[in-house]
Amino acid sequence: NAGVTQTPKFQVLKTGQSMTLQCAQDMNHEYMSWYRQDPGMGLRLIHYSVGAGITDQGEVPNGYNVSRSTTEDFPLRLLSAAPSQTSVYFCASSYSGGTGGAETQYFGPGTRLLVL
């Protein structure tokens, strides 16, 4: 199994450009999520999904869009990049469990984004 994969590893954007961060997992996990990690702060939830066709907002959703058309893929779209979106982005997945509780979290390697 490849686990959770993310592309690209590093990206530089100009203010106003759009792009999509890719995330894929091959473990048949229902739950997938996107986090951003900034210096001096904990990981913060952007968007999450409990299954194909179902997404919801996390703590910091503004400026980001997601969709979940398949179990495997959960792309994150930046609609119009801003310098405040400079960050390291992590995708994670897990089984959701029968009661909706979390299981072991599997993280992708991260995407480092710089917005100029």
Added chain:
Amino acid sequence: KNEVEQSPQNLTAQEGEFITINCSYSVGISALHWLQQHPGGGIVSLFMLSSGKKKHGRLIATINIQEKHSSLHITASHPRDSAVYICADERDSGAGSYQLTFGKGTKLSVIP
């Protein structure tokens, strides 16, 4: 607002020392996660616990639900344990979903 506080923020230890990292949370949770972030940036799940204690190798995690507190212990620390250790609490968001709230992490450096 739920907050997850970790202490200490930074910790330097000599190889072989017993290490304790603390985590406190403010609201009721479903479970508490401990993660390790390697110097290269990768994040790995260490433990997920909702009560009592779990052990894996030299790592031990405990949780006290009444006191809203969890600890991560490392016995016989080694330089390869140098990493950032992150705790996160899990709360039920309803409709079969949940959310994690993360602490800022504890940076551990183990010196030979």
